[in-house]
Amino acid sequence: MRLSLTARLFTAVLSTAIAVAFAMGVFTHVNLNRDFLGFLNEQEINRLDQATLSAALAYRENGNSWDFTRLQTHLGGYLLRRGVPTEQAEALKLSPAELMGATRRMTLLDAQRRRVFGYPNPSTDAIERPIEVDGLTVGWMLLTPIDSVSSGAEKRFADAQRRSAWLVGGAATLLAAAVAFWVSRRLLRPVRQVAEATHRLAAGDYAARVPVDDRADREADEVSRLGHDFNHLALTLQRNEAARREFMADVSHELRTPLGVLNGELEALQDGVRTLDAQALRSLKGEVATLHKLVDDLYDLSLADVGALSYRKAELDLRELLADVAAAFGERLQGRSLRLALELPVTPLPLFGDASRLQQLFANLLENSCRYTDEGGAVRLAARTEGRQVVVDVQDSAPGVPADQLPRLFERFFRAEPSRSRASGGAGLGLSICQRIAQAHDGTIKARPSPLGGLWLRVALPLP
Template sequence: MLKPGITAKLFLAILTSSVLVAMAMGMASRLTFNRGFLGYLNDQGIERMEALLPALGSTWQAQGGWHCFRDNPRQWFRLLRPGGLSRNQTATDGGCGSDDGDRDRDRPSSNPSSNPPPALTPRLPGPPPPQSDLTGVNLRLALLDEQRRFIAGNPQVGADALLRPVQVDGRTIGWVALVPFENVSTLAAQRFAQQQLWASWVIGALAILLAALVAVLLARVFLAPLKRIARGTHALAAGHYDERVEAGSGDELGQLAEDFNRLAHALKQNEKMRRAFMADVSHELRTPLSVLRGELEALEDGVRALTPESIRSLQAETTILGKLVNDLYELSLADVGALSYRMSDSDVIEVLRDAVHPYRERLAQHDIALELHLPEQAVMVLADEGRLGQLLGNLLENSLRYTDSGGRLKLEARIDGRELLLQFDDSAPGVAEDALPKLFDRFYRVESSRNRATGGAGLGLAISAKIAEAHGGSLSATASPLGGLRLSLRLPLAVPGI
């Protein structure tokens, strides 16, 4: 059974999240709608109650009581119907009319002269209107007297009814009660609620379909570069270091593609360096070994006599071979940070003078003038004197090997801020600008030939750069004003400011 790929997983994750969100939104919308709709209906009833209060107060004053509503409840619905009493109307403008029953009941006074009878208005024929709007507010209103006894309207007035007082001159002469909605009961309200619920489900279904479409597009858009990078990674693992991935965008995926391309380039360069390193090592080891073998065979066959000169020749080749093996060993230790150092406060100027001393005669033999510009006082740095002397010796050896006869070598030391700056300037020949950064690569030499008479194995500067880094300094190469190469060594001072 095949496991789902990352495309299917991303699609299912987005789709599942969208479905859950849509369902949660639908349920929340239904709950909030029911509560909000019922609240809206109750608010409509309260507004209707507030609008009735002035008209009821005017009616009570004009009629002298609630007898017109008590004796003829139809007049209550007439008041509630559209076009009933407005805020500024009185009973004589269209309030309670004459009807059977005792109109004198609930009058404040029995004196006919002090309370003249109201004008008669015709009674509405037929049954009272069922409701005046779609909210059913009129059917939920009731009129109560000042002792909260039922007079007219909805008789199902309970303790949870909403009450508003009817006041005349600050006196409460009755109450208007509203039976609150507990659920949607009217047909119109139920139809409206069902329509809203159906619309919510339709919107949720459309949202899920849209989420599915977006999930497919996102899965393709986001995963396409990842698939390209995955294919490129497989190619790199198979040794195809020329593989590259098109970035395509400037976002994180595009940055990942660029990082992949840089990684592929670095691996290609490392592979190239590895092959060159193996070729260089094999060549550098084979050359002295071949010379040694030839010399020994010549001695064994009697071609050459065992003389002090032949012994010195064998000794020279052995020294070259031993130095190469030792340099390779030290470089391997430096690469893993295992090259041992014994740090102490050391006078760099004194170490430099000691390193220059054995080269004076060799420089003179090559007709290379040596110039020293060193401070008189001691300059202290935290260093391993042995390793520091090895570094300086490598720099002197480099200038000796690659400076033409009749040239110059200038050594200058000065304090630059919190560092000691040592500069080795030699005369022609110079080094091409593009070759300067490569001088510290192992086995790199400017000339393409492997003339061992003029050049070494190409490990001296690489080892020197590692030693400088171990001392917290740096070694760099630039063009020299004398026409050759300038090697600049920077070392931090043991006591800043000295």
């Protein structure tokens, strides 16, 4: 069975702590047996050298004989206390070497290596020192080293060290277990929440969110930022899904209307209800033109979304281009009794851009005014330079657009209801295309209420 991330993290931290505690115990044991015992043996070797020198002096003082050893109950202590003042010798009942048991492991051999006094069974690795008097070796002093701590003070010291090591190791293990538990439960909780929310999001639940801390971004840690990013991603996907559904509904609606009209016209012609005359042909052609315009607009928007809408930019005179567009709409404006006020500068307006796309942009803006402005109203087209920009204003008279709907005018298929409704025609794609064209020329397009009572669209394009 696969362990969860929490269980694996807890196991890893706890195993590391146990391994460290065990390594501390082993190291303490090895260090005690090697370094501590080595230290004790090194101290006893110093005592052995002192006892060897004292034995040589005692041998000479007693007529070059070892007979004096028969009178000593504790020869090692006697040799180590030689040379110490009498008053100190009385106070010093036992030397440090005697406390550590060194005198009990000393062996005195004569010149023929026969035991004279001391430890009866010296080990094969016993440390030897020759006893020399007047250049002759008269005996040997042997010291059996410490193989393990005895039951004396060093034994208690070693036991205390081991207890301390295991106590520290146990405390470290418990602390590591507590930290591992806290980390696995506290720090990984947001990760689990993100994982669960990701599963819901993948299943199509775009409303899935992760509870996050509302602290400032500079104070948020990586896990908190992960939650913020996930929520932002989920919100984007939710909006995209809503936009996709709305787009599909709008496209199907826009296509259904002209197709329904065409189907009705054709059925009427087929059944003989209506004769095939010039008026019928004009009606059919108008519906086909509506379908063709809608498909062209959708195609242009799809190309603009992927950055594939072609532009052939060159130096041009925007003043001349605006005059041509206004002239092309002269007949339509007169047909709706709309007055056109054209305010263009006398000097040229140089611009670097695609003439056909810019003509499409401003034609869509005038088309929008012609379509939605009440008959007998007015349309104003003005252009001028402001700083390093060319500003073009297209204004019309009533009806206007509510202020809360102005930011949505450039959304696809959006039309202000009810004043600028589908009854006036159009699919609501013209302004979206205008926005894409303006952005492709590093410009902007904005909407605001017009002093004339209608809509004011301002296009700002950078000078070359």
